[in-house]
Amino acid sequence: MASTAVQLLGFLLSFLGMVGTLIATILPHWRRTAHVGTNILTAVSYLKGLWMECVWHSTGIYQCQIYRSLLALPRDLQAARALMVISCLLSGIACACAVVGMKCTRCAKGTPAKTTFAVLGGALFLLAGLLCMVAVSWTTNDVVQTFYNPLLPSSMKFEIGQALYLGFISSSLSLIGGTLLCLSCQDEAPYRPYQVPPQGGTATASAPAYHPPTAYKGNRAPSVTSASHSGYRLNDYV
Secondary structure, eight states: HHHHHHHHHHHHHHHHHHHHHHHHHHTTTTEEEEOOTTOOSSSSEEOOOEEEEOOOOOTTTTTEEEEETTTSSSSHOOOOOOOOHHHHHHHHHHHHHHHHHHSSSSSTTTSHHHHHHHHHHHHHHHHHHHHHHHHHHHHHHHHHHHHTTTTTTTOOOEOOOOOHHHHHHHHHHHHHHHHHHHHTOOOOOOOOOOOOOOOHHHHHTTOOOOOOOOOOGGGGGOOOOHHTTOOOOGGGGO
């Protein structure tokens, strides 16, 4: 019962991590304009994501434009895009495997494959969370280094966007949920109390009585009584 509750908790956390990873991948709030120097109040805010860059006006209007060229993008952006897409795909496959392998479902019930699917789902969630963590950490490091670079003008500096914070939270949930799924599927060996081996005296007392084989029962020498009854006397031959 406890392992079932741990599986449900791990699946819930992993599912929330998968949803958060998907939202962080789609949102353009990976980089946002930094308010540096005298430019504190701005009427326009710039946002950059993995797939598009957007402009937010003070009137509440969003204008977004999708990146037209893949090869013209920076390498760190291409790597982050690939890592997040792979993380989303692995999370989807892990979710399907975890549903099949959980004890509260009827899929493959009573077969050894059920535990295998649960462990596989947990391992895939761990891998997906790790990939998401690498992508958001890489992007965060690039944003911080660019921000503190004194050679760049203020207009080229960005701050950490909300999607990066969401990516950190989602990857952590996926890692925790995958770990719980893997730990809940450990085979618990049945408890067997230790039995003291019998002592020498006890073994002798409980040993079965020896019975000679049937083939040797008729090969014993005849007694005097049996010989006299058969018409022969032993004194005639002495």
